[in-house]
Amino acid sequence: MSDEYDNNKSYQAQSSEVMDGSAGSINPDIDYVRPAEVGEQDLYHGHSFIEKWIFCQDAKVIGVQYFLTAVFTGIVGLILSWLMRLQLGFPGLAGFMTAEHYYQFVTMHGMIMVVYFLTALFLGGFGNYLIPLMVGARDMVFPYVNMLSFWMFFVAVAVLMASFFVPGGPTGAGWTLYPPQTILEGTPGSGMGILLMLISLSLFVIGFTMGGLNYMITILQARTRGMTLMRMPLTVWGIFTATVLAMLAFPALLVSAIMMTLDKVLQTSFFMPTILKAGEVLEYGGGSPILFQHLFWFFGHPEVYIVALPAFGIVSDLISVHARKNIFGYRMMVWAIVGIGGLSFFVWAHHMYVSGMNPWFGFFFATTTLIIAVPTAMKVYNWILTLWRGNIRINTVMLWCLGFIVTFVNGGITGIFLGNVSVDVPLSDTYFVIAHFHMVMGIAPLMVIMGAVYHWFPLVAGKMLHEGLGKWHFWITFLGAYSIYFPMHYLGFIGVPRRYFEMYDSPYMTSAVGMNEFISIAAFIVGAAQFILVFNIIKTLKTGKKAEKNPWKANSLEWYTSTVPPEHGNFGERLPVVHRWPYDFSVPGAKDDFIPQTTAPSEVIHTEVEKT
Amino acid sequence: MSEQKIDGFELKPGFKGMASDTGSDQTMFKGVHWGKAMMWIFLLSDTFVFSCFLISYMKGRGSTLVDWPNTSEVFSLHVGSVPVPLLLIAIMTFVLITSSGTMALAVKYGYEKNRKMCGWLILATAVGGLTFVGMQVFEWSKLIHEGVRPWGNPFGASQFGSFFFMITGFHGFHVSIGVIFLFIYTYKVFAGHYESKKRGWFTKMKGDYVEIEILGLYWHFVDLVWVFIFAFFYLW
Amino acid sequence: MDETNKMSETAKKEEQTSTQKIGIYLWIWLLLFVLSFFSYMVDWYQFQGMLRWSLILFFMFLKAGLIMAFFMHLFWERYALVNVLLWPMTAIACFIFLMTAEFKYTVFSRLFYFVVGGA
Numbered sequence: 001m002s003d004e005y006d007n008n009k010s011y012q013a014q015s016s017e018v019m020d021g022s023a024g025s026i027n028p029d030i031d032y033v034r035p036a037e038v039g040e041q042d043l044y045h046g047h048s049f050i051e052k053w054i055f056c057q058d059a060k061v062i063g064v065q066y067f068l069t070a071v072f073t074g075i076v077g078l079i080l081s082w083l084m085r086l087q088l089g090f091p092g093l094a095g096f097m098t099a100e101h102y103y104q105f106v107t108m109h110g111m112i113m114v115v116y117f118l119t120a121l122f123l124g125g126f127g128n129y130l131i132p133l134m135v136g137a138r139d140m141v142f143p144y145v146n147m148l149s150f151w152m153f154f155v156a157v158a159v160l161m162a163s164f165f166v167p168g169g170p171t172g173a174g175w176t177l178y179p180p181q182t183i184l185e186g187t188p189g190s191g192m193g194i195l196l197m198l199i200s201l202s203l204f205v206i207g208f209t210m211g212g213l214n215y216m217i218t219i220l221q222a223r224t225r226g227m228t229l230m231r232m233p234l235t236v237w238g239i240f241t242a243t244v245l246a247m248l249a250f251p252a253l254l255v256s257a258i259m260m261t262l263d264k265v266l267q268t269s270f271f272m273p274t275i276l277k278a279g280e281v282l283e284y285g286g287g288s289p290i291l292f293q294h295l296f297w298f299f300g301h302p303e304v305y306i307v308a309l310p311a312f313g314i315v316s317d318l319i320s321v322h323a324r325k326n327i328f329g330y331r332m333m334v335w336a337i338v339g340i341g342g343l344s345f346f347v348w349a350h351h352m353y354v355s356g357m358n359p360w361f362g363f364f365f366a367t368t369t370l371i372i373a374v375p376t377a378m379k380v381y382n383w384i385l386t387l388w389r390g391n392i393r394i395n396t397v398m399l400w401c402l403g404f405i406v407t408f409v410n411g412g413i414t415g416i417f418l419g420n421v422s423v424d425v426p427l428s429d430t431y432f433v434i435a436h437f438h439m440v441m442g443i444a445p446l447m448v449i450m451g452a453v454y455h456w457f458p459l460v461a462g463k464m465l466h467e468g469l470g471k472w473h474f475w476i477t478f479l480g481a482y483s484i485y486f487p488m489h490y491l492g493f494i495g496v497p498r499r500y501f502e503m504y505d506s507p508y509m510t511s512a513v514g515m516n517e518f519i520s521i522a523a524f525i526v527g528a529a530q531f532i533l534v535f536n537i538i539k540t541l542k543t544g545k546k547a548e549k550n551p552w553k554a555n556s557l558e559w560y561t562s563t564v565p566p567e568h569g570n571f572g573e574r575l576p577v578v579h580r581w582p583y584d585f586s587v588p589g590a591k592d593d594f595i596p597q598t599t600a601p602s603e604v605i606h607t608e609v610e611k612t
Numbered sequence: 613m614s615e616q617k618i619d620g621f622e623l624k625p626g627f628k629g630m631a632s633d634t635g636s637d638q639t640m641f642k643g644v645h646w647g648k649a650m651m652w653i654f655l656l657s658d659t660f661v662f663s664c665f666l667i668s669y670m671k672g673r674g675s676t677l678v679d680w681p682n683t684s685e686v687f688s689l690h691v692g693s694v695p696v697p698l699l700l701i702a703i704m705t706f707v708l709i710t711s712s713g714t715m716a717l718a719v720k721y722g723y724e725k726n727r728k729m730c731g732w733l734i735l736a737t738a739v740g741g742l743t744f745v746g747m748q749v750f751e752w753s754k755l756i757h758e759g760v761r762p763w764g765n766p767f768g769a770s771q772f773g774s775f776f777f778m779i780t781g782f783h784g785f786h787v788s789i790g791v792i793f794l795f796i797y798t799y800k801v802f803a804g805h806y807e808s809k810k811r812g813w814f815t816k817m818k819g820d821y822v823e824i825e826i827l828g829l830y831w832h833f834v835d836l837v838w839v840f841i842f843a844f845f846y847l848w
Numbered sequence: 849m850d851e852t853n854k855m856s857e858t859a860k861k862e863e864q865t866s867t868q869k870i871g872i873y874l875w876i877w878l879l880l881f882v883l884s885f886f887s888y889m890v891d892w893y894q895f896q897g898m899l900r901w902s903l904i905l906f907f908m909f910l911k912a913g914l915i916m917a918f919f920m921h922l923f924w925e926r927y928a929l930v931n932v933l934l935w936p937m938t939a940i941a942c943f944i945f946l947m948t949a950e951f952k953y954t955v956f957s958r959l960f961y962f963v964v965g966g967a
Contacts, residue, residue: 034620037638038646044816141646144815209657213650220640221649228637247653248936251660259668259778267763268774270672283763286676286770288954291668298664298943345939349946358953361946578637623926630927641929649929656933663940667947674951677958684891702888709884713877716919720873825921832919836912843908847891848901 031600033226033577041138041222043569055151057143058568059214062150063129064460069150070120073157077112078527080105089520091502099501100188103172106499107189108164110175111197114303115204116157118445122310123208123246124153126452127215127239129460133558134236136224136576138569140214149214152207156200163189163196171197174499176300179271179292180284183264195264198257205254208246215243224557226578230334231597231612233556233582234327237334238313241341242306248345249302256295263287293355297348304441305344309337311445312379314452315404317582319383321455321554322398323390324593326583326610328382336375336382343372353424362421369419373412380409391586391593396470397552400451403478404444411440414489429499432492435485443481450474453533458547462564463540473532480526487515553594556582560596581612618642645822648829655833658786662837665782666844669775681767683846686755701846704747705838711740712835715828722801722824730824731801737831738794741787748784752777776845783841786834790827797827868924876918883911 046052056062084105087097128146132139140146163170172188173181181187183194219232219240232240259270263284271292272284320327327333349357349365383405392398414436418424427433450473457465494508503509550559562572576598584595589607601609617623623642624632633642641649673680689699718733755776762777764770800806800819809818887907890900917923922930960966 033637037618037621037642042817142650142815144817209654212657213653216653217646217650221638221644221646223638226637228635229640230635231637247657248660248939251657252664255661255664255668258782262762262774262778268778269763269770270668270774286678288671288675288951290950290954291671294671294943294947294950295664295668346942356957358950360949364946627927630931633926633928641932642926644925644929652929652933656936660936660940663943667940667943670944671947671951671954674948675954675958677955677962684894698888698891702884705884705888706881709877709880712880712915712919713873716873716877717870720868720870829920832915835919836915839908839911839915843887843904847887847904 031579031602033579036225036575038222041141043139044143045568055147057139057147059128059132059140059143059146060460060566060568060570062140062146063125063127065150066120066124066128066153067126069154069157070117070125073112073160074117074121076161077109077117078530080109080112082524082527084109085520085523087501089517089523100169100172102501103174103499104170104188104193107172107175107177108160108170112160113442114175114307115201116160118307118441119208119246119303120153121449122307122445123215123239123243124150124211126235126310126314127243128211129456130235130558131215131218131239132222133561133566133570134233134556135219135222136227136557136571136578137218137222138571138575141217141222142214145210146214149207149211152203152210156203156207159196159200159203163193163200166192166196168193176293176296177260178296179260179263179289180273180275180287183260183272184275184277184282195261198261198264201257202254202261205250205257208250212243212247215239216247224575224578230331231578231581234313234316234330234333234337235310235556236313237337238310238316241337242309245302245309245341245344246306249299249306251299252295253299256292256299259295260292290352290355290357293352293357294349297351298345300351301348302341302344304437305340307441307445309341311404311448312337315401315448316379316383316386317556318397318448318451318455319386319401320583320585321552322395322401323387323392324585325386325390326581326585328385328388329378330581330583330612332378333382336378339375340372343368343375347372350419350424353421354428366419366421370416373416373419376412380405380412395454396465396467396474397451397455399471399474399478400447400454403474404447404451407439407447407478407481408444411436411438411444415440427492429497430492431488431496431498434498435488435492438488439485443485447478450477450533455552456558457537457540458551458564459558460565461541462547463544464547464551465540466536466544469532469536469539473529473536476529476532477526480522480529483522484519484526487519491515553592554582555584555594555596557597560598580609584609645820645826647826648822651826651829655829658833662782662840665779666840669779669844672771672775673769676769676771678769680769681765681772683848686760686767687751687846698846700747700751701842704744704751705842707740707744707747708835708838711737711744712832714740715831719825719828722821725821727801727804727807730821731798734794734801734824734827735798738791738798741791741794741831745784745787745791748780748787752780779841779845783834783837786837790831790834793827794831797824872918876914879914880911883907883914887911 044057046056046058051057053061056065083094083097084102086094087102128140131137168189168191170189171177171182171193173190173194177194177197183190187194189197219236223229223232259268262268263270263272267283269284269287271289272282272287273289274285275282316327316333347365347368349361350369353362353365383401414432418427418433418436454465454470457463491512494511496503496506496508496512503512547564549564552559557576557578558566560576561567561570578597579600580595580597582597584590586593587595587604587607587609590604590609595604595607595609621636621642622632623629634640636642684697685695687701688695688697690696691699714733714736718730718737721729721733755773759766760773760776762774765773801824803810806819806821806823811818884907887904890903890907895903922933
């Protein structure tokens with residue numbers, strides 16, 4: 001298949017070209033799709049309550065399990081952020097809050113939100129639910145391993161939560177866990193807290209590896225007939241590339257966790273230099289703290305894209321469906337996702353400009369970092385061009401998508417600032433950085449998650465979420481999030497440092513006090529607004545109106561299951577056969593404004609469908 | 613492996629084949645079993661784990677100001693009263709390569725449905741792996757006896773012991789897991805589970821001799837890692 | 849059930865994949881022993897400097913390549929799989945390259961500040 005679209009040729013000629021594939025001989029039947037390579041998947045159906053709902057091997061149930069567990073940790077992270085904002089906006093109001101507590105909350109908030117909430121939600125939650133449905137598979141290829149993956153994640157979360165209750169509390173070293181201070185006395189939670197954190201991270205990596213293998217092999221080897229890689233919804237592309245990144249980046253985290261555990265437990269000196277404490281030389285010596293930073297960010301930067309790429313993919317699909325228009329530049333979008341993924345392994349040290357690494361690295365990493373802006377900007381242009389002259393439906397889902405684009409552009413532009421060494425040095429460790437990464441990988445992916453929840457809820461539960469509540473939820477969250485993070489850019493510019501428990505009487509505090517109070521109040525409101533969604537879901541499950549099949553008139557396979565919600569095995573008697581990409585919206589000449597992926601070419605012979 | 617046929621799809625050779633395989637529907641790796649593809653991707657991920665270990669070792673060894681111990685002397689073994697450098701390591705390498713060879717033959721006989729031969733060769737591989745682990749235990753205890761600890765050693769930089777125990781330990785862990793599975797699959801092959809299409813204990817899925825190739829991939833990977841550890845840790 | 853969804857008959861027949869001749873495995877096996885012996889000899893004869901390192905690396909890559917190509921069958925696999933496995937190694941190569949620069953700088957700064965005593 002080639003990229004060119006020749007307008008002069010009649011459609012009939014094109015479709016026969018498409019259908020002959022690589023077989024060499026031209027098949028006269030334009031609906032021909034070659035037979036299945038692999039036999040039907042052997043599925044194990046659960047027999048008891050435990051096998052159906054707890055140790056379940058159905059990817060959809062596992063997806064929901066992942067989703068709920070991740071949301072639980074997310075709520076814990078949200079409460080921690082409230083406590084932090086309470087201290088920053090109104091110092092001393094919360095009597096129990098000591099500096100140690102504050103650092104512990106900062107650390108746990110960061111780690112929970114990045115790893116246990118966003119990663120698990122996108123890949124474990126949406127990945128498990130959507131991948132088999134969207135590529136037309138009966139289930140993940142290794143259902144048993146998939147089940148183990150969730151329970152490994154569950155244990156990791158349990159270990160993480162247990163660290164709140166051990167003597168000394170959870171670790172307070174900052175989510176980056178930089179040695180040597182992480183495991184030295186004086187840092188909160190340097191005893192059991194950090195140990196449990198490292199164990200929990202290792203368990204998470206092991207559990208994720210099991211899941212990730214499933215996602216990758218399902219997408220690569222278990223697509224249905226006619227489903228080429230370039231006919232997959234961008235959601236699948238985003239989740240796929242993020243999974244590849246995770247499979248290659250998490251090893252660095254695992255290695256650094258193992259080494260730090262040894263430093264802690266066995267007094268090895270991987271990361272620990274010679275340290276003087278109160279005039280006494282500790283038993284450590286000769287280690288390299290900066291090695292940890294390199295390992296951590298070799299994981300940490302791809303991790304940013306593990307969170308961002310699924311969001312890119314999902315939002316592309318949502319925009320296309322709700323603007324009733326094909327995604328602009330589908331192939332470009334795919335290559336941008338892949339390109340961002342590949343580049344993300346060559347930019348890690350832009351997190352370390354002030355770390356004291358080899359000064360020549362600044363040039364290399366600033367260059368690679370700024371190159372990433374190119375595919376990212378292409379994606380933003382394509383989203384906007386998809387909207388352009390589309391038949392836009394301003395429903396809740398579309399609002400979240402628009403909110404995402406604005407927020408993402410905002411956070412992305414500050415990223416260009418921070419990618420340059422000379423600009424980064426004065427801005428590092430200020431609230432500017434906080435504002436940047438919360439915008440770009442906190443709020444923006446969260447908006448996509450919200451949009452995705454409103455979009456796919458009818459599929460998962462068979463009922464439509466309440467639109468009015470959804471719009472309240474969106475507007476409070478959107479305006480509130482801007483009230484929180486926009487002023488933080490200013491705080492950063494006047495030099496307010498991040499991770500400080502209290503600012504005392506610093507000179508810039510005259511203008512920062514009021515702003516901190518404002519940010520905190522906004523944070524309380526935005527956090528509380530998220531419970532509108534919880535309320536909406538409970539209300540809908542109880543009294544909501546039943547959703548019709550395929551309520552959004554989408555094309556991708558997950559809406560064409562035999563039952564709604566889909567049962568185990570997804571597609572009933574026979575698997576769907578795919579003839580086109582999932583973006584044939586508003587095709588001139590077509591009966592409806594959408595053509596499902598399963599529609600054969602002979603049924604739409606007089607329309608101007610894209611050649612895919 | 614090679615020379616398969618797929619209905620309605622021409623398997624082109626080389627990079628052209630790569631393009632048409634990637635652009636086709638259903639599968640990207642034509643004719644590759646799901647489990648085998650999974651093992652390859654897992655090994656890729658595991659390669660990153662070991663690479664990170666070895667890169668850390670390089671960074672740690674490179675940046676310490678204390679002299680690195682002379683591995684040739686530290687790992688020498690006395691035969692009579694003559695110290696032979698790296699003798700034990702050489703034997704360990706020999707054992708691991710031997711077991712890798714038997715595994716490769718086991719895979720071959722597995723595909724030829726030669727149940728007996730396949731079973732005996734897997735058993736031989738398992739015994740080889742067990743021997744390797746045993747010798748590693750001997751090596752560890754000898755070094756510990758000589759005063760090498762993860763946090764320090766009498767020969768030089770303290771990171772020597774740290775990296776030694778961590779990297780060989782992690783490799784030994786992989787070998788041990790492999791040995792356990794080798795014994796399990798010895799039983800499965802001799803019991804004829806692949807002929808009778810008996811379902812697995814946990815996964816409830818039917819097996820096939822391709823599982824022997826998957827096991828083989830893992831085992832060869834363990835050998836492959838040892839090649840790098842041998843070069844970088846013992847010889848360098 | 850849809851007939852076309854079943855595995856095609858030819859694919860079923862071809863499930864019994866043709867295997868390689870036993871001679872190849874035995875040759876590679878032998879070669880691995882010989883190469884291991886050579887790399888052991890590098891230490892035995894106490895070669896030093898560039899000669900030692902280049903010989904170690906040469907034998908190492910040769911052995912690794914043989915294991916991957918023949919024992920792990922990569923030589924007979926299709927390029928789609930081979931490329932997927934080999935391209936990620938560029939990230940590792942970049943990591944190695946940068947860490948060599950990094951440890952040299954660490955040594956430099958340690959000597960400069962702790963031994964020389966700073967500027």
